[in-house]
Amino acid sequence: xxxxxxxxxxxxxxxxxxxxxxxxxxxxxxxxxxxxxxxxxxxxxxxxxxxxxxxxxxxxxxxxxxxxxxxxxxxxxxxxxxxxxxxxxxxxxxxxxxxxxxxxxxxxxxxxxxxxxxxxxxxxxxxxxxxxxxxxxxxxxxxxxxxxxxxxxxxxxxxxxxxxxxxxxxxxxxxxxxxxxxxxx
Numbered sequence: 691x692x693x694x695x696x697x698x699x700x701x702x703x704x705x706x707x708x709x710x711x712x713x714x715x716x717x718x719x720x721x722x723x724x725x726x727x728x729x730x731x732x733x734x735x736x737x738x739x740x741x742x743x744x745x746x747x748x749x750x751x752x753x754x755x756x757x758x759x760x761x762x763x764x765x766x767x768x769x770x771x772x773x774x775x776x777x778x779x780x781x782x783x784x785x786x787x788x789x790x791x792x793x794x795x796x797x798x799x800x801x802x803x804x805x806x807x808x809x810x811x812x813x814x815x816x817x818x819x820x821x822x823x824x825x826x827x828x829x830x831x832x833x834x835x836x837x838x839x840x841x842x843x844x845x846x847x848x849x850x851x852x853x854x855x856x857x858x859x860x861x862x863x864x865x866x867x868x869x870x871x872x873x874x875x
Contacts, residue, residue, distance in 0.1 A: 841872065
């Protein structure tokens with residue numbers, strides 16, 4: 691920008707020199723159109739010189755920004771690819787874990803089913819044994835009751851026969867024997 695100030699200073703001095711010549715100074719060209727063309731040519735030259743540098747700096751900076759943005763985009767893309775591969779690996783592990791859990795659950799369910807079937811078979815066997823024991827007990831009780839009734843009926847029959855036709859002393863002996871037999875057995 692210092693050069694721009696120098697240009698303005700030169701342009702100002704040039705116009706002052708032109709005014710001095712008009713007042714009777716040096717023999718400079720007083721044609722206003724030519725002076726403006728020279729000033730314009732100098733201005734265009736300076737603008738072209740400095741503008742090229744500024745434009746070059748702007749383009750260089752722009753190119754640098756674009757390269758940085760591209761590098762950052764490539765870095766983000768690599769990071770995204772790494773994250774994607776990690777996520778895919780985690781998904782694969784999760785699927786394997788789910789498969790393992792499902793298999794373990796199926797095995798556990800099968801084992802529980804077999805245990806329940808075995809327990810049910812044991813319960814049925816125990817119930818059958820209990821029923822058989824109860825049946826045997828009931829049969830023995832019925833037989834004992836039947837024996838008692840038969841014995842009671844036999845005693846009644848004997849007593850009725852004794853009352854009808856046997857003497858009192860014989861009757862007493864039979865009763866005593868029957869009582870002894872029933873009491874002894």
